[in-house]
Structure formats: structure tokens, C-alpha cells
Amino acid sequence: MILLEFVNKVIEDNLLERMNTKETSALEYKCADFDGAQFHVFSDQANPSLITVSFQSTAASALLKNGANDLLQEKYGSHLITPESGYDVSIQWDLSTVAESDYAKVANEIARLKSYLYGSIVLKVCAEAESGQKGTLYDIPLRDSEERMWLRADSTDRVTVVFSINFTDADDIVFGKVFLQEFKKTLAGAPTVDFVYKNPPLELQSVRDLPRSQNIGYVTFVVYDRHFKGDKKVGVSESLPTFRNYLHYHIKCSKSHLHTRMRNRVDLLLQILNRAKQDLDKEKKTATGRTFNRK
DSSP states (O other): OOOOOSSOHHHHHHHHHHHHTTOOSOOEEEEEOTTSOEEEEEEOSSOTTEEEEEEEOTTHHHHIIIIIHHHHHHHHGGGEEOOOTTOSEEEEEEGGGSOGGGHHHHHHHHHTHHHHHHHHHHHHHHHHHHHTOOOOOEEEESSSSSSEEEEEEEETTEEEEEEEEEOOSHHHHHHHHHHHHHHTSOOTTSOEEEEEESSOOGGGTTOSSOOOOTTEEEEEEEEEHHHHTTTHHHHHHHHGGGHHHHHHHHHHHHHHHHHHHHHHHHHHHHHHHHHHOOOOOOOEEOTTSOEEOOO
């Protein structure tokens, strides 16, 4: 399976190209992610080198309330500005001040805005576990009230993360169940994973407003200290929040693969049918134009 990138490649590639080509024309575009998150990238009219990147998503408000702003301030410093109207976070960069040797680094850093925002809550929970604090259950809506992420430090050596997944498409239900059942397999050194359909896990028994859709499934990850001690927590903070998009991406890939195989199979059957056709006898004519029938 393919792990999704933690940077927005559209933003990274566009900014890198703009810096490499010394482009100074006006810039504005919008792009989206699998979970409906929106980016707005535009340049200042008076100074086209001054680029603003704004971000908006369902989860952003809850993340900012739980300390994400501190991490963004640490990562972006003075580049973090008052959010654009209709967006949750905005950063601004004057590309003309970036040294050529730092082009790739700056483009990558700007494109990691969403990764830093979403990873902040994971870093916070891991820090609580390491310090031995009593775990708080954090409730983060990912797409809507039906699809959410809950996190809690259960002890000094364990963090629990639960995802609720709402399968709205009948085909997605079938594919999703197959994928999620595979995650339950025990692998040495990997986090413990459990999947239940409809019935919420015990970790959420204190939550009152749980999703009530008929097609809700719950995936529980138990991440141990060997996964988040020291610098390892950065990798966990990048990968865990992308799980829902990761699942969504592979469901779409599987459906596309099956459709391709079905089309190839139909083409093969048509070839077989065409080869089975019998050639009809053609009429033969004499030199004068009369039809000639062999008896």
C-alpha cells in the first residue's frame, strides 16, 4: 500500500517552480484535499513576490482550540498572520528574500501547513503520555460530525486513537470492511489495531454525541511508547491524522483497478466473439454482370 505524502504537492511544486523561474506575475489558485480541506494561494497585488497561503477545514477550529496555534507559531514565527476571511489559518512569505539554496526547504515548509496543524494534537497527546499527565479525551471532527478522531493518553506508555468512519457508498462499505479487517492482523512491533462495525469501542463509552449512522465503523489504534518516544513522535504525528484519507485513497484505487480489469475482460470477450463469427458467402458475378450461383 502507498503512504500518502505529508506535504501538499500542488503547493510545493508550484512555489518551487515560481522561485526557480523568478516568476513575478500575479498568482492565485485554490486546491482541495481528500477530506474537503481547502487551500487558497495568492500573491499580493502590489508585491507579487509576497505569497499568502490560507487553509480551511472542518477540523481546524477544534485543533486550534487545543494548542495547534502554538506549534504553528513555533514552525512559522512571524510568517503566521491573521487568517484570511473564511479561512482558519494563513501564512505569508516573501519569496524574493529566500536564498536560492533554501528554495526546496521553504517550499516544503509552506506545503506542510496542514500536516503541522493536524499533527499538533498527536504531539500534544504523546507529550501528555510522556509526562504522566491524566489523559484528556480530545474530540476532533475530521470531515463532519459523523467522521471524527478521538485521542487520549491512557498511561505513560500508551496512547489510544479512535477514528469513526462513515461509509456513504454501498461499494465503499464492502471495500472498507475488507481493508479494515486486514488492519486487525497482529504484526510484531506495530501498533495494536481493532475494527468494529456500528458498536462504538469501550474507549468512547463516556462520549454522549457519538455518530448514529447505520454505516459507521470504528478503528482503534493503540500506539505504544516505542512508537512515540523521542523523535519518533514526529513520524506518528504525520502519519496518524492521514489515516482516513489513506483509507479513502486506497478504496478509490481498488475500485479503479477493478473497473480496469472489467473493461479488459470485456475487450477480451469481444475479441473471442468476433473470432467466432462466420464469414458469409459473397455473391459472385460473371463478366457481363450476372449473378453467378454455384450449384
